[in-house]
Amino acid sequence: CDDVQQLCYNPRAKAVVLAAMDAVGMEAQ
Structure with a gap:
């Protein structure tokens, strides 16, 4: 786990x- 332990x-x-x-990805499209 590199991001947040x-x-x-x-x-x-x-x-x-x-x-x-x-959800953010859906809004971007």
């Missing part, structure tokens, strides 16, 4: 971040 130990937080990034 907390995300490595917190699957829920990682899922939230991925969902947020996905």
Whole structure:
């Protein structure tokens, strides 16, 4: 895990971040 170590130990937080990034990607298109 290069980005943020907390995300490595917190699957829920990682899922939230991925969902947020996905939402941003959807808005970009």
